[in-house]
Amino acid sequence: MSAVTLSKSLQVALLQFHASSDKAANLIKVTEFIKKAVSNNPKPQLLVLPECFQSPYAVDQFKNYAEKIPDGETTQLLSKLARENKISIIGGSIPEFDELDGGLYNTSVVFNSFGEIIAKHRKVHLFDISIPGGITFKESDSLRPGNKATVFEIPEIESKFGLAICYDIRFPELAMIASRRGAGIMAYPGAFNTITGPKFWTKFAVARAIDNQNYVLMCSPARNPSGGYQSYGHSMVVDPNGNVLIEAGHDEEIIYCELKKEIIEEARKSIPISIQRRFDIYDDVSKDPIVSAL
Numbered sequence: 001m002s003a004v005t006l007s008k009s010l011q012v013a014l015l016q017f018h019a020s021s022d023k024a025a026n027l028i029k030v031t032e033f034i035k036k037a038v039s040n041n042p043k044p045q046l047l048v049l050p051e052c053f054q055s056p057y058a059v060d061q062f063k064n065y066a067e068k069i070p071d072g073e074t075t076q077l078l079s080k081l082a083r084e085n086k087i088s089i090i091g092g093s094i095p096e097f098d099e100l101d102g103g104l105y106n107t108s109v110v111f112n113s114f115g116e117i118i119a120k121h122r123k124v125h126l127f128d129i130s131i132p133g134g135i136t137f138k139e140s141d142s143l144r145p146g147n148k149a150t151v152f153e154i155p156e157i158e159s160k161f162g163l164a165i166c167y168d169i170r171f172p173e174l175a176m177i178a179s180r181r182g183a184g185i186m187a188y189p190g191a192f193n194t195i196t197g198p199k200f201w202t203k204f205a206v207a208r209a210i211d212n213q214n215y216v217l218m219c220s221p222a223r224n225p226s227g228g229y230q231s232y233g234h235s236m237v238v239d240p241n242g243n244v245l246i247e248a249g250h251d252e253e254i255i256y257c258e259l260k261k262e263i264i265e266e267a268r269k270s271i272p273i274s275i276q277r278r279f280d281i282y283d284d285v286s287k288d289p290i291v292s293a294l
């Protein structure tokens with residue numbers, strides 16, 4: 001495992017708000033939430049947005065909100081907001097239209113504090129489920145899956161991250177790959193719902209944190225009673241020992257948290273699972289996967 005890359009202390013903010021069917025209003029809302037978050041004292045160094053923050057979370061709607069990246073208006077707006085506010089942003093996710101292959105993807109774009117795109121993750125595991133009497137959802141009806149794990153570094157805040165989207169959290173490999181490649185933080189923009197959220201959301205956040213002894217950031221849309229898909233909310237930050245440091249309710253709010261490098265180091269030193277792996281009896285998933293930032 002590479003040494004963990006995290007500045008001594010990092011201030012983060014998770015912005016929990018809901019989207020409506022009005023894209024222009026959604027872009028105004030994200031602008032307002034970012035302005036509010038950066039005016040906090042202490043000012044956060046990194047903002048995390050929710051999954052699908054400029055569109056409804058609906059398979060038959062993604063095409064109507066999809067944009068090219070980087071040319072689309074949402075990517076341009078986040079770049080400008082990152083630059084103007086001198087802040088790094090993990091840009092939740094938006095439906096992306098790729099004109100080269102004609103596909104739609106659920107894509108998260110990351111900006112440094114100069115507004116430059118430094119990472120892009122396309123949701124790898126699509127949310128295709130059917131729970132009798134509960135919820136049926138089939139992202140693959142309109143989306144294509146991404147084909148790589150995403151690990152990136154933000155030099156200005158001296159931190160390395162893994163990035164994945166929502167349902168991706170059910171597959172521990174992406175977080176393992178990131179942590180073994182030096183990430184101290186795993187970020188998941190995600191929109192669990194009122195059926196699977198209460199059962200699984202916190203458990204997965206804690207599991208991915210303990211598996212890898214890293215911080216986990218989960219940023220959800222707020223619940224929107226007048227919308228269709230009901231997001232769970234409960235954005236949270238979990239520390240490397242599996243403690244939930246802060247948790248939102250299900251309404252719109254911003255939560256702030258300080259992440260500390262020494263907590264990761266202590267967790268990994270005192271219970272050194274990271275160096276006790278038995279790759280002689282099972283494979284190291286971080287060895288030759290397809291990984292990149294962009």
Ligand SMILES: NC(=O)CCC(=O)C(=O)O
Nearest residue numbers: 127166167191192193196
């Ligand atoms: N947006 C999603 O991928 C939802 C995932 C989810 O709810 C789950 O239970 O997993």
